[in-house]
Amino acid sequence: MSEILFTDPALVLVATLVFLTAGVIKGLVGFGLPTIGLGLMTVFVGVEAAMVLILWPAFLTNFWQGLFGGHLRSLLSRLWPFLISSVLMLGAGTLILTKLPEGAADVLLGLLMIAYAVPLLAGALLVLPARLTTPVGIVTGLVNGVLAGLTGSYTVPGVMYLQAIGLPRDQLIQAMGLLFLLSTLALGASLGSFGLVGGREAIASLALCIPALSGVWLGQTIRRKVSEAAFRRLVLAAILALGLYLLPLGAWRLMA
Template identity: 25%
Template sequence: MDYIFNDLSLWAIVFAIAVTLVAGFVKGATGFALPMIMVSGLATVLPPEVAIAALIVPTVLSNLWQALRGGGLTAAVKSAAKYKLYIFTLLAVIVIASQLVSAMSQQAVFLMLGGPIVILALVLLSGKSISISPSGRGYADVIVGAIAGFLGGLAGIWGPLTVMYLTALETPKKEQIRLTGVIFGAGAVVLGLSHLRSGVLNAQTLPLSFFMILPVLIGQKVGNLVQDRLDQQKFKRATLFVLIVAGLNLIRRGLM
């Protein structure tokens, strides 16, 4: 981690910590968007693959906290069983797609990150959802899980599509928060193991990922207080505006 910090100014380090605090806060308040905010912000001061590595360990821990907060282990297991096909597809594709990160140019990674962030944030912001019939649920689980897994393996981002899918299925709010914790946590574990193989998570980047745990959990704790007291939908709309700006910034960097 020394060489990473040696290449950064003090303001860049402070900026990275601030971004991580904000990401944890939004995660605590809405149940998602931690990887998107972290990788969008950190990629402005770090190479894309280092930004992805930095979010892996805190993402695992924050989602474990989220999954168990709404009813404990029993409730989390019951929720996961309802979506086992989606979860299996997501994890399998993350393993495959994660091996492509190191082979892609920085510009391509920025565009692959920025485009989905903007598009999915706009879809969620518009309030639109896609109705899925019970007979088509299995096919939808595989298709959406594969797309989310590809984005997750490549960019560490599988949250927005998962949230949109659960919304289309009219998942109750508490179960959705708990379930996203399970899905995002399992995905983060697989992503971490895959990037140990790809080389993105290594002796230099792993300490940075551990370093980011504290600001994420502090931010998440404060965000949980907001989730418990304020209208979640209004706050989610505000965070989506922020995500659109972050995604457009990544697209700008990819095109320049």
């Protein structure tokens, strides 16, 4: 896979554009890079190779987003049960990935995203009482870990939970970064244990950090001009768009 990526100019251009676009969306709403990068690159290099390619771009962008937002200590003290449970279950999701038909996980994830975003965009409110933050966080983390291992996307239902506990925009962005950073590390370890990560594959992934980080910078520049209310609707719209993207993509893979 890495040999093809480095020697095929057309594939190099495609990968660069995919990760630049994914980076812009991540910089704008705080997530989306693994989902978009994995979904599009799978068409060209297959799902397992695509999951390897997203590792370094996902790690570096999430390292930046998760550790340098100014709220690290307070977020860790509040969210550690959710974060730990998500990491612990990611390996199980990767194992299930090797057993399921290709595309099944994308269909499931797409349906969940659509079912979440549509009612909230229509005006429904999802608020989690403070007394339920920890137990619901643990359950949500377990489900998020399995789906992350299955799909390479760390968004559902983790972002839904972080929105439901009422985090302000800057804290929400950093909390998503922490979830994605820890999940990326766990995914890399899990893929390595299954023999899916080699030295040349890691170099190919590292090279794609340049367009990904450039896109994140551009997306963040745009985000600073958006109000808090508009930002929350933008997040929901992005979740809906990702769901509408994953649903037919997964169905197409199932039928292929």
